[in-house]
Amino acid sequence: MAQRTAVIGVGQTYHRSKREDVSIAGLVREAAQRALEDAQMDWADIDAVVIGKAPDMFEGVVMPELYLAPALGAVGKPMIRVHTAGSVGGSTALVAAHLVASGTHERVLTVAFEKQSDSDAMWALSIPQPFSAPLLAGAGGYFAPIIRAYMRRSGAPDHIGIMVAVKDRKQALKNPYAHLHIEDISFEMVRDSIMLWDPVRYLETCPSSDGAAAMVLASEAVADRSSSGTPPAWIHGMAMRSEPTMFAGRDQVNPKAGQECAADVYRQAGITEPRREIDVAEVYVPFSWYEPMWLENLGFCAEGDGWKLTDAGATALDGGDIPWNCSGGVLSTNPIGASGMLRFLEAAMQVRGQAGEHQVETVRRSLGQAYGGGSQFFAMWVLGADKP
Amino acid sequence: MAAASGGRRPVAVVSFAQSDMVRREELRNDVEVLQPVIVDVFEKVGLTKDEMGFVCSGSCDYLVGAPFSFVSALDAVGAWxxxxxxxxxxxGAFALYEAWTQLQEDDIDTALVFSFGRSSMSELGRVLTLQLDPYYVAPLWPDPVALAALQARALIDSGRYTEADFAAVAARSRRDALNNPHAQVKGEQTAEELMGDDYVVAPLRRHALPPITDGATAIILAAGDRAAELCERPAWITGMDHRIETHSLGARDLTTSPTTRRAGEAAGVVEVGDGSGAPVGVGVDVAELHAPFAHQELILRDALGLGEAVAVNPSGGALAANGVMVAGLVRIGEAASRIMDGTAQSALAHATSGPCLQQNLVCALAAEPAGDGRR
Structure with a gap:
């Protein structure tokens, strides 16, 4: 039987475009140290370390966990390195959670990072491969046609993407850790920003960030004894799903792997009406249009209606009934390997009531979601304030 | 902490497949190397991908110089x-560990584990050098052979072994590999003949180095009754653990492998002592050790307390074929195969990662699910 598992500590770095004040080891240690302090633990209390990041080419270090073992207090302990493309931050948290849920360990430290300023992620993603379709210039070139297909299919008007971009940047102003703090962000500013990959404008895309995220996951016995003063966030459901990048008939706009991953998590958590039963969600939205697309994929509304929720302000921290990405989301902070873990971590912070200015009132349940590859890798968890 | 027993759900290796391990896959890409192996591992137990509760793989982007090289591997499995x-x-041995832990949760009964790598696509020495501390060590470009040579020199200086002992390991590996149709380096040379090899980096002669290998491998795990249904003699995992050491080579005693010993203790194949005396193995029939360099087998034997009665690397080991990201999982598959084919009652498999045996995994296997690896 799966053992009850909880988040009892969270930590993240101050995310910036260049964290030249720290090495890679210094970056991950900054996040991990905060997570340990939050959990009122020391390095010696940790049984195992699970680390994740996106492709090693982003920093030019092969399997960097080998070099990072001492910085993360892993010497003499089990250490696992996860890599599942953009979803990796979420997947890494889930691998760590399974180490507790399976009864293997009691206290697991999980960390994810990217130091994008060490290389150029866009071109690291764009290395031509023999006999493979080129990815064009970075992820935006890949996802723009899929977004266009969504707009055509749903009849969504052009301003929806702009609305998401403004909303998430406004919410980032309430998050001291967020990379982008654009004080005068406005509809006009986003609308008038340069078109990068039609229909994705410059301010409708995520930044390149240096940053790390960390969590301490614990067994029920440890969580019950925790002296941190902040309540645990209990895992009510967790799942991963993958599907191939392309084949005839694959729906890249509303991928089946995402739908099935959500269905699995909701089944575990006993959720039948996500919009009503989930109080806040942190969802991987690297391009503004992915908010309405994932609203549909995650079952918060019927297919084709996602943009209407965004348009009505339903996803805003200020006044919405299903606030999404109160932290500012990936649109405001994107250390790629950590971006998924930040979603999972922010979901935990909301349940634990530690989100400060971007806290949603009375959160009983939250959703964290990450996706990666060509919209083909999905990782999700639902957290709750009560034991499952 | 991971324990060898203590309420763990019994999980077994029920199927194992591997490609031929070759110097260079000239005409096949990763998917084309992997796909027949996936077909083979399923056919051996009459299963399909749709019956897998979980799929977990291991690979390294840098080998083919592409981000997300594992993404296309989904096509070899048919992830739809x-x-x-x-x-x-x-x-892949660490992917197997992840699958083994998830199988403890009862909601799934089977898992597919695989790994693949074409080491020939890059300059492997340069790629592995990029594993090192990027600020203080990698810029000096010490390649893996140079680092292994430092380790071998330290071992000789300890007075425990000589270059002739390294040659004896290589001679036995190549001779054993004659019985392994997938192996790459095999032959009848004696240790004396091998001592005529030139040094690559002293004190390591050509025979003490692993070959550069392209290949793929896959294993199916099944839990409880499902394992017994699928396989006449499942190879039950009676314990598994892995540990990492510091990256700083100067802070390690390179002539020993304390994490292998501790993982062996946690997996139940090394007697748990106070750490002061020499490790004592519990006496398995077969040990498959992932020792890319000949002298590393000697270090691992000592760390696991393997006596003369233990058959070490009957497959030929990593000196006969060393697919990067593959060779560790192959060790588990080979050790399990000795149990599945009835030639062993108990076995252990070891996998390593990083320079000079930095990270080590030990998997204990037995013909009986309740067994703890002892005879």
Whole structure:
């Protein structure tokens, strides 16, 4: 039987475009140290370390966990390195959670990072491969046609993407850790920003960030004894799903792997009406249009209606009934390997009531979601304030 | 902490497949190397991908110089409808560990584990050098052979072994590999003949180095009754553990492998002592050790307390074929195969990662699920 598992500590770095004040080891240690302090633990209390990041080419270090073992207090302990493309931050948290849920360990430290300023992620993603379709210039070139297909299919008007971009940047102003703090962000500013990959404008895309995220996951016995003063966030459901990048008939706009991953998590958590039963969600939205697309994929509304929720302000921290990405989301902070873990971590912070200015009132349940590859890798968890 | 027993759900290796391990896959890409192996591992137990509760793989982007090289591997499995799947940027042995832990949760009964790598696509020495501390060590470009040579020199200086002992390991590996149709380096040379090899980096002669290998491998795990249904003699995992050491080579005693010993203790194949005396193995029939360099087998034997009665690397080991990201999982598959084919009652498999045996995994296997690896 799966053992009850909880988040009892969270930590993240101050995310910036260049964290030249720290090495890679210094970056991950900054996040991990905060997570340990939050959990009122020391390095010696940790049984195992699970680390994740996106492709090693982003920093030019092969399997960097080998070099990072001492910085993360892993010497003499089990250490696992996860890599599942953009979803990796979420997947890494889930691998760590399974180490507790399976009864293997009691206290697991999980960390994810990217130091994008060490290389150029866009071109690291764009290395031509023999006999493979080129990815064009970075992820935006890949996802723009899929977004266009969504707009055509749903009849969504052009301003929806702009609305998401403004909303998430406004919410980032309430998050001291967020990379982008654009004080005068406005509809006009986003609308008038340069078109990068039609229909994705410059301010409708995520930044390149240096940053790390960390969590301490614990067994029920440890969580019950925790002296941190902040309540645990209990895992009510967790799942991963993958599907191939392309084949005839694959729906890249509303991928089946995402739908099935959500269905699995909701089944575990006993959720039948996500919009009503989930109080806040942190969802991987690297391009503004992915908010309405994932609203549909995650079952918060019927297919084709996602943009209407965004348009009505339903996803805003200020006044919405299903606030999404109160932290500012990936649109405001994107250390790629950590971006998924930040979603999972922010979901935990909301349940634990530690989100400060971007806290949603009375959160009983939250959703964290990450996706990666060509919209083909999905990782999700639902957290709750009560034991499952 | 991971324990050898203590209420763990019994999980077994029920199927194992591997490609021929070759110097260079000239005409096949990763998917084409992997796909027949996946077909083979399923056919051996009459299963399909749709019956897998979980799929987990291991590979390294840098080998083919492309980000997300594991993504296309989904095509070799046929990941439709969508599947529960994860990937480690590690040897497949660590993917197997992840699958083994998830199988403890009862909601799934089977898992597919695989790994693949074409080491020939890059300059492997340069790629592995990029594993080192990027600020203080990698800029000096010490390649893996140079680092292994430092380790071998330290071992000789300790007075425990000589270059002739390294040659004896290589001679036995090549001779054993004659019985392994997938192995790459095999032959009848004696240790004396091998001592005529030139040094690559002293004190390591050509025979003490692993070959550069392209290949793929896959294993199916099954839990409880499902394992017994699928396989006449499942190879039950009676314990598994892995540990990492510091990256700083100067802070390690390179002539020993304390994490192998501790993982062996946690997996139940090394007697748990106070750490002061020499390790004592519990006496398995077969040990498959992932020792890319000949002298590393000697270090691992000592760390696991393996006596003369233990058959070490009957497959030929990593000196006969060393697919990067593959060779560790192959060790588990080979050790399990000795149990599945009835030639062994108990076995252990070891996998390593990083320079000079930095990270080590030990998996204990037995013909009986309740066994703890002892005879």
């Amino acid at each position: 409808p969508p599947m529960r799947e994860s990937h480690v940027e590690m040897d």
